[in-house]
Amino acid sequence: MRFAPTEEQTEFAAATGALLADTCPPSAVAAAWGGEVGRHTGLGDGDGRIRAAWDALVEMGVNGILVPEQQGGLAMSLDHLVGVLEECGYSALPDPVADSAGVVAHSLGQCSDTAPDVGAVNDTLAAVAAGSTVVSGFGSSPLVASATTADTLLMFTRDPTRVDPDAPADPAADRVVLLDRSEVDLEPVESVDGSRALARVRWDAASGACVAQGSAASALTDEAFLVAALADSALLVGLGRAMIDLTVSYVGERKQFGVPVGSFQAVKHHLADAALAVQFAEPLVRNAAHLMSGGVAVEAPGSIPTDSRSVAVSAAKARSSDAAKKVTETALQCHGAIGYTVEADLHLFMKRAWALARSHGDSAFHLKRVRRQLLAG
Amino acid sequence: MDLTWSDSEQAFRQECRSWLEGNVPAGGLDSGDTAEGFARHLEWEHQLHEARWSVVSWPEAYGGRDASLWEWLIFEEEYYAAGAPQRITQNGIFLLAPTIFEFGTPAQQDHYLPRMSAARDLWCQGWSEPNAGSDLAGISSRAVRDDEAGGWRLSGQKTWTTRGAFCTHLFGLFRSDPGSERHRGLTYFLVPLDAEGMTVRGFGRLDGDEGFAEVFLDDVFVPDDDGTTATMERGGILGGVDEGWGVAMATTSSERGLTLRSPGRFRATAARLVDLARDRRGESADSVLDAVTEAWLDAEAYALYTLADVTDLSEGRSPGARSSYNKVFWSEMDLRLHRAALDLLGAEAELDGGWMKGYEFALSGPIYAGTNEIQRNIIAERVLGLPRK
Numbered sequence A: 001m002r003f004a005p006t007e008e009q010t011e012f013a014a015a016t017g018a019l020l021a022d023t024c025p026p027s028a029v030a031a032a033w034g035g036e037v038g039r040h041t042g043l044g045d046g047d048g049r050i051r052a053a054w055d056a057l058v059e060m061g062v063n064g065i066l067v068p069e070q071q072g073g074l075a076m077s078l079d080h081l082v083g084v085l086e087e088c089g090y091s092a093l094p095d096p097v098a099d100s101a102g103v104v105a106h107s108l109g110q111c112s113d114t115a116p117d118v119g120a121v122n123d124t125l126a127a128v129a130a131g132s133t134v135v136s137g138f139g140s141s142p143l144v145a146s147a148t149t150a151d152t153l154l155m156f157t158r159d160p161t162r163v164d165p166d167a168p169a170d171p172a173a174d175r176v177v178l179l180d181r182s183e184v185d186l187e188p189v190e191s192v193d194g195s196r197a198l199a200r201v202r203w204d205a206a207s208g209a210c211v212a213q214g215s216a217a218s219a220l221t222d223e224a225f226l227v228a229a230l231a232d233s234a235l236l237v238g239l240g241r242a243m244i245d246l247t248v249s250y251v252g253e254r255k256q257f258g259v260p261v262g263s264f265q266a267v268k269h270h271l272a273d274a275a276l277a278v279q280f281a282e283p284l285v286r287n288a289a290h291l292m293s294g295g296v297a298v299e300a301p302g303s304i305p306t307d308s309r310s311v312a313v314s315a316a317k318a319r320s321s322d323a324a325k326k327v328t329e330t331a332l333q334c335h336g337a338i339g340y341t342v343e344a345d346l347h348l349f350m351k352r353a354w355a356l357a358r359s360h361g362d363s364a365f366h367l368k369r370v371r372r373q374l375l376a377g
Numbered sequence B: 001m002d003l004t005w006s007d008s009e010q011a012f013r014q015e016c017r018s019w020l021e022g023n024v025p026a027g028g029l030d031s032g033d034t035a036e037g038f039a040r041h042l043e044w045e046h047q048l049h050e051a052r053w054s055v056v057s058w059p060e061a062y063g064g065r066d067a068s069l070w071e072w073l074i075f076e077e078e079y080y081a082a083g084a085p086q087r088i089t090q091n092g093i094f095l096l097a098p099t100i101f102e103f104g105t106p107a108q109q110d111h112y113l114p115r116m117s118a119a120r121d122l123w124c125q126g127w128s129e130p131n132a133g134s135d136l137a138g139i140s141s142r143a144v145r146d147d148e149a150g151g152w153r154l155s156g157q158k159t160w161t162t163r164g165a166f167c168t169h170l171f172g173l174f175r176s177d178p179g180s181e182r183h184r185g186l187t188y189f190l191v192p193l194d195a196e197g198m199t200v201r202g203f204g205r206l207d208g209d210e211g212f213a214e215v216f217l218d219d220v221f222v223p224d225d226d227g228t229t230a231t232m233e234r235g236g237i238l239g240g241v242d243e244g245w246g247v248a249m250a251t252t253s254s255e256r257g258l259t260l261r262s263p264g265r266f267r268a269t270a271a272r273l274v275d276l277a278r279d280r281r282g283e284s285a286d287s288v289l290d291a292v293t294e295a296w297l298d299a300e301a302y303a304l305y306t307l308a309d310v311t312d313l314s315e316g317r318s319p320g321a322r323s324s325y326n327k328v329f330w331s332e333m334d335l336r337l338h339r340a341a342l343d344l345l346g347a348e349a350e351l352d353g354g355w356m357k358g359y360e361f362a363l364s365g366p367i368y369a370g371t372n373e374i375q376r377n378i379i380a381e382r383v384l385g386l387p388r389k
């Protein structure tokens, strides 16, 4: 029994964190908003620093963590990736590491022998490891972050958040395809988080390179959705930590009534609650990553028989989304008016958290998934 | 990450399980916070001791099994899953014993620990006083030096003493340096409750059971330790004279951390809650079923968090002030678990059943073992590093 990352995983994550602290400071995130910060004028990388951070991550091997060795990757597990994603969240990196290195690499890795278009799958895996930007979307016209800068899109016909669980869709109708950016209809839209490079993607399920169809596509969609929700969860834990640290440091310096505002008990208790929420969400994320990496769930008496992977991921996403939402409001309140501006860094983290807390299923959606399994018997 | 149990841990689990299956009293016991119930619980403690289950993580010489922390967790899981009785000995074995292991002389360890594991000495905790609750350093009970008789004379009043009316011994803090203030000049004493000058008055807690006591000390004599059994039977000092604060803090960290409240207990409650929710699914509002799910998730999160904690402890990383996170979380989780159950029961909740009684007890979790307000101060100041003043 050992509930902790390996030494290698801890070191890899720490190295990623150190690299991002250098290459992706809040000012670089703000620059990625494009035009004037706080206005939704620009999409994409403002001053090139985010691109440089991406290149540095590629160099480190981050993008190939899940990619098989044959395609130039490190063939490591999601266990390994979540620690890295927490660091990406911690620095509010706008790049789609979670998508390229997570959802896409994992999904394509699952069908690198079985896909109708094996060639496209393996080429894309190799491209991911080499730093190509590949993002994913669920449903016929999803909102996809970083779509405007992506090289390739991995699209799933079914959006699991929209399917009525009481009336499961026909698996035969599912299809998963790879499309070039030029093959989809991109409508850039403004996100509350201006660094998201968000677009509505309309696409034709009959086009592109086929990754899976029918029941294989259905299984792959469910699997990819779990990875997407897990990856969001890891980012949210990192964002939560970052906002707590930013706030702790601010309230230690800001003085009112002649003392740091952080010495007031009301402020202390707000922050203690925020820290508690993140603290108890993280083990759920680590557990979900372990199960998604093929690990065995811990055995305990009276465990309720459930599909442990999907329950574990939903637990992680529900709790990390709630924790991050709580932290945003706490952090803002403890900052006071300075937090209510686009001049302080806090908003960069808050807005990302708002977006991720509701992408790939919000906490109510995931709670309901857990509930259905728990109370089914 | 490796979330599998080793063969020997599995075997240990099996051994716990089969013993418990054969021995846990069917239908449970009456509350251990009443005189009759306490007597039945005492028999149970003797039964546990005879089968060497009373203190699994202690050395064999003191009645334990030298079990690892992991095995201790397994034992707790099986214990609560089997619906075994509450541990009336817990304030001794979980709060005092770790302190004796750390600060006791070898003679004290040999004297007190076997008697504790055998439930011959039953310990209560004498910290709070009428004017010193959260502010423990504000106690006024005193220990006066009597050189002539060769010992100390204790006077004062302790209160909220859990099961004081049924226990045999008290551990507590007394001001031994009359000129001292706050946390200096305190000494950690061990005293038998049948000593001359000791008066104990039991009284009802919120649930009506006589689980609380006031303990009055009037010139209770504790002789200096000469290492003999005869002396130790009349009490003693743990750690040095005037050094009681540091010794007591060692006890609070085990109280706040995981030794007092292992995840097995909450998982067992969560499993019962889920059973209840399945029965009443049809007539319950979605919001209540969501609250059940949230409470179950809490128990899962706490169990996983504990695995991470025990991993750290086993690899020599001490949780330190982080144990305040545990205390706040488990106590508030226990409330959520019971609140959800009462909501499922609806109007029937007021019938004085197990869930209502459990809820009444859960309400005390945020108060004892350092209130949750105090814990939040500790999290903010010692973990997050916010300024004290």
Ligand SMILES: Cc1cc2nc3c(=O)[nH]c(=O)nc-3n(C[C@H](O)[C@H](O)[C@H](O)COP(=O)(O)OP(=O)(O)OC[C@H]3O[C@@H](n4cnc5c(N)ncnc54)[C@H](O)[C@@H]3O)c2cc1C
Binding pocket: B124, B125, B126, B127, B128, B129, B132, B133, B134, B135, B159, B160, B161, B162, B163, B364, B367, B368, B369, B370, B371, B372, B373, B374, B377
């Ligand atoms: C079920 C139960 C069992 C107990 N068993 C024992 C026992 O066996 N032995 C024993 O010695 N004691 C025992 N206690 C007593 C327990 O330790 C005290 O209740 C606890 O320390 C709080 O003290 P108090 O009740 O005097 O509350 P107070 O300290 O008077 O606090 C009242 C309120 O003020 C708040 N408050 C106080 N100080 C601060 C501060 N600095 N910052 C913010 N808020 C503050 C508290 O959080 C609380 O909400 C038990 C209590 C209960 C409920």
